[in-house]
Amino acid sequence: MKRVPSASTALGYAHTANQINLGKKMTKDAFRLISPGGTETDLPVLSGTVGPDVIDVGKLYKEQGVFTYDPGYVSTGSCESDITYIDGEQGILMYRGYPVEQLAEHSSFLEVSYLLLHGELPTADQLRSFDKTIRTHTMLNEGMLNFFKGFRYDAHPMAMLSAVVGSMSAYYHKEMDASNPEHRDIFAHRILAKLPTIAAAAYKLNTGQPFMYPQNDLNYCENLLHMLFAVPAEPYEIDPIAAEALDLLFILHADHEQNCSTSTVRMAGSSGANPYSAIAAGISALWGPAHGGANEAVLNMLEEIGDASQIHRFVAKAKDKNDPFRLMGFGHRVYKNFDPRATIIRDMAHKVLEKLGRSDTPMFDLARELEHVALNDDYFIEKKLYPNVDFYSGIIYRALEIPTSMFTVMFAIGRSVGWTAHWREMISDPTARISRPRQLYTGPTQRDYVPIAKR
DSSP states (O other), X not given: OEEEEOTTTTTTTOOOTTOXXXXXXXXXXXXXEEOXXXXXXXXXXXXXXXXXXXEOOTTHHHHHSOOOOOGGGTTOXXXXXXXXXXXXXXXXXXXXXXXXXXHXXXXXXXHHHHHHHHSSOXXXXXXXXXXXXXXXXOOOOHHHHHHGGGXXXXXXXXXXXXXXXXXXXXXXXXXXXXTOHHXXXXXXXXXXXHHHHHHHHHHHHHHTOOOOOOOTTSOHHHHHHHHHHOBTTBOOOOOHHHHHHHHHHHHHHSOOSSOHHHHHHHHHHHTTOOHHHHHXXXXXXXXXXXXXXXXXXXXXXXXXXXXXXGHHHHHHHHHOTTOOOOOTTBOOSSOSSOOHHHHHHHHHHHHHHHHTTOTTSHHHHHHHHHHHHHHTOHXXXXXXXXXXXXXXXXXXXXXXXXXXXXXXXXXXXXXXXXXXXXXXXXXXXXXXXXXXXXXXXXXXXXXXXXXXXXX
């Protein structure tokens, strides 16, 4: 098939005088596709507020009898969204138009959560009300806590997290009408409030310690640390640096556009499935080592390297195309120059190591030396393989004495508000349809059934 842009758009999708205003997006002159048989189809070129234009291929199959083919959807816009914008070439990440650097410096995770859910930064009164709502809905139904007794003592926390979140629909089924804005708000508050409690209960099961109930006088991250590390036998003093580090990590992980787990939430939710099932599906997608499990892979890599004296040998292995070894936590599929979150979190990683007095352990020395070598190696500089957010987040979690098995759980806590914001956006869109990707079939052509006696 031959693709020909219309004369007025040229190859650069130039703006023309006959644009049609479609609210937040603009339609330009179309791309014209001409089939070998001469059938012509004009596909509208749409523009968002910022970022690349997109070609609307909705009528391509109807008029031309062909589908588009894009494995992994790397060049396909699956939806219209006004939540998060990423420019991987320039290293830009914005939530609702606000640069993540500004939010990380001035905001809190709950304030960012309000922003993602409602589209605007809250007033002081709105933030106080939102904070109170979250604090007073952190407890779990006792029946949900009993679920944990059915898991093996060594069950992976992510397995428990997805299962228990999915079970929430059995407890809160009276407020699951997706067409009701009030129910959507209640769901958002419950997920945000209760996920840390579920995560902490999973951790306590692994350690064999009693579950710790939440405390309403603690802020979001302080409460999580309390539920993770406090025990009934003695008081627990929360380190403010630890709480600050968690808050920053949750801000940086809060959303990341149409990534694998977010797209999973949208796809599951598009069927009309209850929102708890959609979030549970997102948790399962996040569990993959190529997604949320990347920071866990960083620690495993550091353990494999073992000692700073071995760094240059492993760096050489990473450069060897014939060697399967790869340096985890370097480079990013989206960010081609640098990960803006890594720039922010790097300073926090060093602050945590210095303030908590754990900067002299071999693994942290190893991580710092590997960081130094990579940042000054011509190979990594040329290929723009800089440490990403996963490299530093794993180091921070280890410094806070959070076990490796909980790393992705912590990621899920931060990302839960992004998943919820996208679900709300998708479910309230009057033009939304059930997700139904197509395929390029490469199996057998039609053949007749052969009775088993003749095979």
